Amino acid sequence: MNDASMLKNALPGVLSLEPYTPGMPIEELQRRLGVKDAIKLASNENPLGMSPKAMAAVQAAIRGDLARYPDGGGFRLKKKLSELHGVAPECITLGNGSNDILEFVARVFLGPGRKAMFSRHAFAVYPIATQAQNAEAVVVPALPPDAAMAYGHDLAGFERRLADDIAVIFIANPNNPTGTWLEPRAIEAFLAKVPRQTVVVLDEAYWHYQDPATRPDSRAWLDRFPNLVVARTFSKAYGLAGLRVGYGLSQPQIADLLNRVRQPFNNNSLALLAAEVALDDEEFMRRSVALNREQKDRLVRELRAMGVNVLPSQGNFLAVDFARDAKPIHQGLLERGVIVRPMASYEMPTFLRVSIGTEAENTKFANALKDVLKA
Numbered sequence: 001m002n003d004a005s006m007l008k009n010a011l012p013g014v015l016s017l018e019p020y021t022p023g024m025p026i027e028e029l030q031r032r033l034g035v036k037d038a039i040k041l042a043s044n045e046n047p048l049g050m051s052p053k054a055m056a057a058v059q060a061a062i063r064g065d066l067a068r069y070p071d072g073g074g075f076r077l078k079k080k081l082s083e084l085h086g087v088a089p090e091c092i093t094l095g096n097g098s099n100d101i102l103e104f105v106a107r108v109f110l111g112p113g114r115k116a117m118f119s120r121h122a123f124a125v126y127p128i129a130t131q132a133q134n135a136e137a138v139v140v141p142a143l144p145p146d147a148a149m150a151y152g153h154d155l156a157g158f159e160r161r162l163a164d165d166i167a168v169i170f171i172a173n174p175n176n177p178t179g180t181w182l183e184p185r186a187i188e189a190f191l192a193k194v195p196r197q198t199v200v201v202l203d204e205a206y207w208h209y210q211d212p213a214t215r216p217d218s219r220a221w222l223d224r225f226p227n228l229v230v231a232r233t234f235s236k237a238y239g240l241a242g243l244r245v246g247y248g249l250s251q252p253q254i255a256d257l258l259n260r261v262r263q264p265f266n267n268n269s270l271a272l273l274a275a276e277v278a279l280d281d282e283e284f285m286r287r288s289v290a291l292n293r294e295q296k297d298r299l300v301r302e303l304r305a306m307g308v309n310v311l312p313s314q315g316n317f318l319a320v321d322f323a324r325d326a327k328p329i330h331q332g333l334l335e336r337g338v339i340v341r342p343m344a345s346y347e348m349p350t351f352l353r354v355s356i357g358t359e360a361e362n363t364k365f366a367n368a369l370k371d372v373l374k375a
């Protein structure tokens with residue numbers, strides 16, 4: 001089959017796109033290497049699973065009427081979110097994961113001749129969404145490896161590249177895969193310098209895991225900066241990655257446009273319900289955040305004791321630098337039943353990203369890594 005004519009009209013941005021590489025599912029490792037009892041610390045999921053209250057609600061709802069379409073307007077979830085954030089429901093856009101929100105912004109504001117700006121080593125979906133729209137990426141070099149916030153976003157560098165033809169700026173705070181973060185004052189000062197026709201997406205997927213002292217009250221910026229879109233997700237601390245729910249907060253005029261490109265039933269009924277109930281389970285959120293804090297500190301100590309460098313992180317994961325090609329280490333961990341995430345596609349080939357697991361999972365990872373490093 002050599003005739004590729006049927007691809008002739010595919011958009012150039014799509015033809016040259018490198019697909020997103022997700023963390024390997026446990027099943028795949030078992031299939032490929034025959035490893036039993038594997039653990040996955042590769043996708044920044046909540047190791048405690050989901051809120052037991054949300055689980056009970058979903059289980060009961062399965063016996064309900066799934067033959068009906070979901071509420072395409074997400075009325076109840078939006079009502080809860082609007083109370084939580086003190087914004088009108090018209091300010092909220094619901095997404096099939098916050099990935100959807102990033103794509104809606106790209107679809108509404110990006111296209112040929114438009115530019116999107118983001119940091120090097122930032123979340124992989126920004127370049128993908130940009131390129132799929134045949135827009136141009138302005139990649140801002142990250143802070144250098146010897147900076148206090150090594151590999152983090154360089155807002156001064158962003159500022160130097162501000163221009164009227166930049167339609168969208170993506171900022172991940174904290175950033176995945178580096179774990180780096182920005183001071184709220186620095187973000188605020190930057191927002192004040194961005195031209196009003198440039199939409200800024202502040203991607204706060206890891207907000208709950210942040211130190212309360214350094215996490216922004218981004219909601220308060222929505223009134224001052226009408227070009228701001230805050231993206232949040234239920235995939236990380238809320239533990240609903242498999243159900244796919246995220247949302248955007250913005251001025252109603254932006255939300256209205258985002259909602260026009262949203263497919264009408266992008267959130268399924270179970271996902272809407274789970275998210276709604278998860279918002280009320282403060283106890284589960286507290287446990288999740290506390291476990292992450294305690295286990296992250298512990299892993300940082302153990303990794304440093306093994307002589308490897310760990311970037312400071314405010315997420316539920318660590319970027320670990322082995323100062324040499326990390327591929328064999330990744331492979332060694334796979335053979336020992338531990339799935340972590342390579343960072344070569346983020347142009348950080350000496351790093352691996354490790355999600356913080358339960359105490360037992362982290363012990364298994366630490367032991368496997370010690371074993372690999374001495375082999």
Ligand SMILES: *Cc1c(COP(=O)(O)O)cnc(C)c1O
Nearest residue numbers: 097098099123176205233235246
């Ligand atoms: C995980 C993640 C997301 C969103 O994931 P969804 O599951 O689509 O909500 C968004 N941004 C960053 C930086 C992430 O790490």
